[in-house]
Amino acid sequence: MEYFFLTSMVHYSKNESLILLYAEMIVDIFKEGMTQNNSARNEAWKPQGKMQTIQSKSELRKAIKSVKSKGKTIGFVPTMGFLHQGHLSLIRRARAENDIVVVSVFVNPAQFGPNDDLDTYPRDAQRDSDLMAAETVDFAFFPTADALYPKGYITYVEVQGPMTQVLCGRSRPTHFRGVTTIVAKLFNLVSPDRAYFGQKDAQQATVIRKMVRDLDFDLQVVVCPTVREADGIAMSSRNTYLTPGQRTDAPVLRRALNDATKMIVKGERNPVVIRQNIEKQIDGVEGAVIDYVSVVNGHSMEEVKTLNGEVLIAVAVKFGATRLLDNIRVEV
Amino acid sequence: MEYFFLTSMVHYSKNESLILLYAEMIVDIFKEGMTQNNSARNEAWKPQGKMQTIQSKSELRKAIKSVKSKGKTIGFVPTMGFLHQGHLSLIRRARAENDIVVVSVFVNPAQFGPNDDLDTYPRDAQRDSDLMAAETVDFAFFPTADALYPKGYITYVEVQGPMTQVLCGRSRPTHFRGVTTIVAKLFNLVSPDRAYFGQKDAQQATVIRKMVRDLDFDLQVVVCPTVREADGIAMSSRNTYLTPGQRTDAPVLRRALNDATKMIVKGERNPVVIRQNIEKQIDGVEGAVIDYVSVVNGHSMEEVKTLNGEVLIAVAVKFGATRLLDNIRVEV
Numbered sequence: 236m237e238y239f240f241l242t243s244m245v246h247y248s249k250n251e252s253l254i255l256l257y258a259e260m261i262v263d264i265f266k267e268g269m270t271q272n273n274s275a276r277n278e279a280w281k282p283q284g285k286m287q288t289i290q291s292k293s294e295l296r297k298a299i300k301s302v303k304s305k306g307k308t309i310g311f312v313p314t315m316g317f318l319h320q321g322h323l324s325l326i327r328r329a330r331a332e333n334d335i336v337v338v339s340v341f342v343n344p345a346q347f348g349p350n351d352d353l354d355t356y357p358r359d360a361q362r363d364s365d366l367m368a369a370e371t372v373d374f375a376f377f378p379t380a381d382a383l384y385p386k387g388y389i390t391y392v393e394v395q396g397p398m399t400q401v402l403c404g405r406s407r408p409t410h411f412r413g414v415t416t417i418v419a420k421l422f423n424l425v426s427p428d429r430a431y432f433g434q435k436d437a438q439q440a441t442v443i444r445k446m447v448r449d450l451d452f453d454l455q456v457v458v459c460p461t462v463r464e465a466d467g468i469a470m471s472s473r474n475t476y477l478t479p480g481q482r483t484d485a486p487v488l489r490r491a492l493n494d495a496t497k498m499i500v501k502g503e504r505n506p507v508v509i510r511q512n513i514e515k516q517i518d519g520v521e522g523a524v525i526d527y528v529s530v531v532n533g534h535s536m537e538e539v540k541t542l543n544g545e546v547l548i549a550v551a552v553k554f555g556a557t558r559l560l561d562n563i564r565v566e567v
Numbered sequence: 568m569e570y571f572f573l574t575s576m577v578h579y580s581k582n583e584s585l586i587l588l589y590a591e592m593i594v595d596i597f598k599e600g601m602t603q604n605n606s607a608r609n610e611a612w613k614p615q616g617k618m619q620t621i622q623s624k625s626e627l628r629k630a631i632k633s634v635k636s637k638g639k640t641i642g643f644v645p646t647m648g649f650l651h652q653g654h655l656s657l658i659r660r661a662r663a664e665n666d667i668v669v670v671s672v673f674v675n676p677a678q679f680g681p682n683d684d685l686d687t688y689p690r691d692a693q694r695d696s697d698l699m700a701a702e703t704v705d706f707a708f709f710p711t712a713d714a715l716y717p718k719g720y721i722t723y724v725e726v727q728g729p730m731t732q733v734l735c736g737r738s739r740p741t742h743f744r745g746v747t748t749i750v751a752k753l754f755n756l757v758s759p760d761r762a763y764f765g766q767k768d769a770q771q772a773t774v775i776r777k778m779v780r781d782l783d784f785d786l787q788v789v790v791c792p793t794v795r796e797a798d799g800i801a802m803s804s805r806n807t808y809l810t811p812g813q814r815t816d817a818p819v820l821r822r823a824l825n826d827a828t829k830m831i832v833k834g835e836r837n838p839v840v841i842r843q844n845i846e847k848q849i850d851g852v853e854g855a856v857i858d859y860v861s862v863v864n865g866h867s868m869e870e871v872k873t874l875n876g877e878v879l880i881a882v883a884v885k886f887g888a889t890r891l892l893d894n895i896r897v898e899v
Contacts, residue, residue: 296785306636383783389727390747390781396721415722416782423783449722450748451715451755453628 286368288375292383295376295424299337302373303426307334311427313418316340317357317472318366321462325431326370328459337425338367339376345384345391346413352556357475376425383420392419392450394442398536402438402529402549403560414439415446422447427454435461435469437547437562438536461561463489469561481554484520488550488561491516495548499565504542506530517552526551526558533564542567618700620707624715624756627708631669631758634705639666643759645750648672649689649804650698653794657763658702660791669757670699671708677716677723678745684888689807708757715752724751724782726774730868734770734861734881735892746771747778754779759786767793767801769879769894770868793893795821801893813886816852820882820893823848827880831897836874838862849884858883858890865896874899 289295302309310333312325318340329336340363347353360377367375392415393399399411422430432440440458447456461469467489468474477485491513498509513528531538533545542565549562621627634641642661646654650672661668672695679685692709699707724747725731731743754762762779764772772790779788793801799821800806809817823845830841845860863870865877874897881894 292783303635304638388781389730390724390778391727392722392724392751392782394722398721419724420781420783423785426785446722449720449752450724451624451752453755453758 286364286372286375288364288377290377290379290382292378292424295374295378298374299424299426302335308428309333309335309337309425311421311425311430312336312338313421313430313432314338314340314363315342315356315472316363317359317475318363319462319470319472319474321433321435321470323366323370324462325433325459326367326372328457329429329431330371332429332457335373336371337374337376337427338372339378339421339425341376341378341380341383341417341421343383343413343417344380345416346410348407348409351407352473352476355476357472383417390416392416392446394445394449398438398445399442401531401536401538402527403551404438406526406551411439411442415442418443419446419450419452422452422454429455429457431457431459433461434458434562434564435471435560437549437564441534441536441547467493468559471559473557473559476557477554481522481557484523485554485559487517487520487523488552488559492548492550492561492563496563496565499542499567504567506539506542509542509548513548513550517550522554524553526553618696618704618707620696620709622709622711622714624710627706627710627756630706631756634667635758640760641665641667641669641758643753643757643762644668644670645753645762645764646670646672646695647674647688647804648695649691649807650695651794651802651804651806653765653767653802655698655702656794657765657791658699658704660789661761661763662703664761664789667705668703669706669708669759670704671710671753671757673708673710673712673715673749673753675715675745675749676712677748678742680739680741683739684805684808687808689804715749722748724748724778726777726781730770730777731774733863733868733870734859735883736770738858738883743771743774747774750775751778751782751784754784754786761787761789763789763791765793766790766894766896767803767892769881769896773866773868773879799825800891803891805889805891808889809886813854813889816855817886817891819849819852819855820884820891824880824882824893824895828895828897831874831899836899838871838874838878841874841880845880845882849882854886856885858885 287298289298299309310329312322312329314322326336326338340360342353342356342358344353364375391412393412394415404411432443434440440456444456447454463469466486468485474482494516495509495513498512503509510528510530514525517523517525517528528550529538530542531547531549533547536547539546544567546565546567547562548565549560551558551560619630621630631641642665644654644657644661658668658670672692674685674688674690676685696707723744725744726747736743764775766772772788776788779786795801798818800817806814826848827841827845830844835841842860842862846857849855849857849860860882861870862874862878862880865879868879871878876899878897878899879894880897881892883890883892
């Protein structure tokens, strides 16, 4: 059975024993490893011509105009580069659903705070380029910071209120303003029909969805399932920061979240109990420092008093200087 | 000679005696009255088919998609309705430069402060509709506040810094955030190739230009000359608030600004001297209360210490509860 089908069944089903069944099948898929799963999909893709690498905004606009004038649809995957299987899953979904695929690679300074890892964020343009070409991306956009934030830049797009102030917004107060600003700019440059984001950054996806709806962007936000390593940790460019010891400890996030799912399936509806159970497991790992463990409404990101409707359970944990995220969405 | 030609010569010429000459010719045109001038232009326009009145966002999107798919260009005039000759001059310019003309009529609550005139702002949809049809507008968009700001709306576009904090931004601190937010939304709904704004709201035009550049909107902002009544006061929907006595006093704004132009042409470069002269004239009118008289850089809106480059001289004056704006731009 298809992974996407399974995750949506887990997501949308109201029948708890079915949720558990599907969830277990997903776990089985993880055990088989993502690689096999991916190569099976690979066979269905046809190359769409040579990838064009674009650096300037004017060149991108010209390319987009030409494509649009032919009535072709555009799928867009904005990334910060150092691509991994998570990004590739977004690109493949975009490839399957659109005539033209545009991927941007830009480490966006506006979403990094003064104490964040902007300078050390991993970069490898050549490797990214090769990976995109292999996925038959049509346009790879590598803008410069000077082009996107020229001298005197002063305009920001902001989703206000708890949605951007809780979870990651608490420790990174200007982060989401940076995200919505760059994404709005890229939407204006690329004019996509669909834009693809990963469920790993659940709050980001929710905030972008809200921005798109509020500002009347005429496009569909597609949120794709988190892709994981064989031991369950969510793929992230920041995983490369981890020491071997930290890397061994990191799967505790996933284990704690899986246990939370089981508790919910068994009937637990008290967010405090669920949160404390997650915290206990993570605190049990030496060197893991909790930034947050939150049980929130899946749309508003506000803390819930009892589990009801669509709920997001999200965790951020620091291993040394490296901050890792993970989350699950449940429909209760 | 053409009015547009004259104003641009006044605007761009470096020769001071020529500036004065052209300025005097503009004054002559005012004396002849705008009506004659307008009807002469009217003859050149051909009807472009029946105007379509649109209320819903989805209907507008459908209409825009259909137009775009045929490769037609779109000129857009966002208004708050109660149209006057100033609006019509924007619509005519849009008509001349584009295949399709879209005009929106929406009194945008987000740009009104708690003590502003949102509730009393003049409205007359039928009259607006008739005027637009006569100008062969293609799509008249009359959205509702609920459609543009549904329950839970939380996203704002903000141009930060002095540009939105000085002049009108000082007495109306959230005004420009409201303007940039609604204009960004309308740009996303209409996808115009060109958008038209009046020079009367000089700061608004500058802020929107900045937003368009910073957020990479792919469109041209066209700023059109202020259209005036025969006695020189800038056309504004808010002029209807004035009592007959206030209406008689209101041309002092224009007289004071004209005097400032003459002083500059004669060599005055000290903004303090210019400002004090304007203030003296306005203070001489009983019942006129100055909100601001400012001499600022035409791009950044920051106060200048000496007149140099593109300079905006802008005034806001209250007559009772009615706040009137006027300004001149000079290239020194």
